[in-house]
Amino acid sequence: MKQRTFLAARIDQWSREHPRLLDLTLAGLMWLVFGLLSALAGLPAFLVATAAILPLAVRRRFPTAVLASSATAFAVQLMVVAIPLPANIAQAIVVYTVAAHVESLPIRLLALGAALAGSVLAGFRWSTPPEYPANVLKNAAVLGILCVLVWVIGNLVRGRQANMAALREARARLEEGRLQRERFVAQQRRVIAAREIHDIVAHSLTVVIVQADGAEYAAEHARPWNRGDAGKVFATIGRAARSALAEVRGVIAVLRDADADADGADESRGAGPGVAELRQLVDSVRAAGLAVDADAEPSVFDDVPPAIRFAVLRVIRESLTNVLKHAGPHATAHLLVARTQEGIMVRVKDDGVGVRRAADLASEPGYGLDGMRERLRTLGGVLEAGPRRGGGFVVDAAIPVAVLPPSAGPAGLRSGGMRRIGE
Incomplete structure (x- = not known):
């Protein structure tokens, strides 16, 4: 239902939308009223009134x-008509118009000066004896005060219009800023979703490839063929594929949600992962054929924001996936997840082919180590990675946590409370 407005408000809106038509209507009505009334003073008065009103x-x-035309018409009136005319209201409208719609200060001051000069001349022309000097002073003062008031009102209106224009411009800039922020948030959401999908697909496909290669080799060389082992391989492949599909669908669902938080897909999936999800990740990597020795505190994720939980899980998954892909056969990975006084520390090391693996990771800009560093940097964390002395590779990550449980110990790793994952 359209809201009804007052008649004055509708007239004001119409006048702002049709200024030229309003001026034409005003001139016509004034001529019909004040111009014809001025005709009572004679033909010269009617012609002067017409020349003053029609512009x-x-x-x-x-x-x-119009200011120049009005001043000329008023000068002619002073010479040919000895009395004021109803049409002289046109001169006041002209002074208001110049004050309200002309940006140039000299022109506005010129209009005020012309109005004051006309007031003085009108005082001399329209005053009568016997108290001629007093009448001149009185008439000139009254007309001058009226001209100054009209000029001041015009300047106030011009200032209001300037303020309204500035407000509209500011609102347009704010709207443009809002649109830019929305575009930035959408772009950030897409980048985070792409990173999530890369992590999910890279890990799952690595598991699938390792299992498929192992099954292919066993099918060609193993004697006899063990149906139980084959079933386990296909079950692992199926679980990895289904898990990847579910996670990718979750990321896409978050990407499609226009109201999703700008922090991305991680924080919009509830409370975040815990030790159970970490155990499932380790089990999936072990099922792919990588020996993983994992230790984590049972309360490592207590009082930890979801974004940090997801970041820890992603770093672990990316690191273990890299071990699976680059460390070589018969490698063993060692995973440690612990709380420190500052936050959470993650260490993933292996005894595989560390030097070659470092070169392989360096050849994949934008993913792997760079992706993990970028993820942790947004949370205030750091990541260091490189070959180990004597062989292998190590990834160390530290993420600060603002709220720590009361049992948090001094700086460094707590000595007790560790629990081997999978036991």
Whole structure:
């Protein structure tokens, strides 16, 4: 239902939308009223009134020209007509128009000066004896005060219009800033989703490839063929594929949600992962054929924001996936997840082919180590990685946590409370 407005508000809106038509209407009505009334003073008065009123039809389009025309008409009136006319109200409208719609201060001051000069001349022309000097002073003062008031009102209106224009411009800039922020958030959401999908697919496909290669080799060389082992291989492949599909669908669902938080897909999936999800990740890597020795505190994720939980899980998954892909056969991975006084520390090391693996990771800019560093940097964390002395590779990550449980110990790793994952 459309809201009804007052008649004055509708008239004001119409006048703002049709300024030229308003000026034309105003000039016509004034001529019909004040112009015809001025005709009672004779034909010269009627012609002067017509010359003063009709230019008002273009007063906002050509205010300076209308000012000159009005001053000329008033000068002619002083010479040929000895009395004031009803049409003299047109001069006041012209002064208001120049003050309200002309940006140039000299022109506005010129209009005020012309109005004051006309007031003085009118005082001399229209005053009568016997108290001629007093009448001149009184008439000139009254007309001058009226001209100053009209000029001041016009300047106030011009200032209001300037303020309204500045407010509209500021609102347009704010709207543009809001649109830019929305575009930035959407772009950030897409980048985070792409990173999530990369992590999910890379890990799952690595598991699938390792299992498929092992099954292919066993099918060609193993004697006899063990149906139980084959079933386990296909079950692992199926679980990895289904898990990847579910996670990718979750990321896409978050990406499609326009109201999703700008922090990305991680924080919009509830409370975040815990030790159970970490155990499932380790089990999936072990099922792919990598020996993993994992230790974590049972309360390592207590009082930890979901974004940090997801970041820890992603770092572990990416690191173990890299071990699976690059460490070589018969490698063993060692995983440690612990709380420190500052936050959570993650260490993933292996005894595989560390030097070659470092070169392989360095050849994949934007993913792997760089992706993990970028993820941790947004949370205030750091990541260091490199070959180990004597062979192998190590990844160390530290993420600060603002809220720690009361049992948090001094700086460094707590000595007790560790639990081997999978036991």
